[in-house]
Amino acid sequence: MAKPVDPTLVLQELCASATTRTANALTVLNAVLEQQSRITPLDFSMATIGRLSKEQGGPSTQTIRNRTGKHFQQLIEAWAAYAGTTCKKPLSVRQKQLLNSNDQHILDAIDDPVIRAVVGSLIAERNKYRDQLNTFKANSGLFIDRTKGDKTNTTLENKQLVPLEVEAIQAAISDAFFNTQGWEVMPTGQVKDAEGKEIYKRGYVNGLKKSVKNYI
Secondary structure (H helix, E strand, C coil): CCCCCCHHHHHHHHHHCCCHHHHHHHHHHHHHHHHHCCCCCCCCCHHHHHHHHHHCCCCCHHHHHCHHHHHHHHHHHHHHHHCCCCCCCCCCHHHHHHCCHHHHHHHHCCCCHHHHHHHHHHHHHHHHHHHHHHHHHHCCCCCCCCHHHHHHHHHHHHHCCCHHHHHHHHHHCCHHHHHHHCCEECCCCCEECCCCCEEECCCHHHHHHHHHHCCC
């Protein structure tokens, strides 16, 4: 396998054809990448590098990812290759746990660190989705709730008037009660007092009579 190109040479080449402002940004980015190459685990993902670069006054993640940020991307890729990895986010602890023994044997058989990192990430993703699928299958049994009908019946029963309630309504709309109060019931079901002021709105008496009609 060919030896990776020294990223310092890549930096010099990029700065030679860049504006002063871009060259300064490349220099800041290069310092961040050089420092990142000494940190384990190696993480040259654009999200991480962009965040660190922005903190140092260099290009942000969005600037690096833009179409005009190709020179920044090339420098990051050069440093990643030089460090023996890729620009993909390194495997998290959870992703590493998803790798079984057979998967590890596959990775151990890959000499190229760049290819090994890519394959490891793909295997971890596959295992994650496989676990999610197995969980879905385990919980996909149909359950028929047969209590709904019972609840409906209970609700209907609660809406039925009991004899005591029927008697109370009948007493409230009886002629004897209205005569005692000095109230008058109009044909529309409205109730007025002796001075003609409305006590109950139109439909009051008629509605109550209908509600108890089936209980008489």
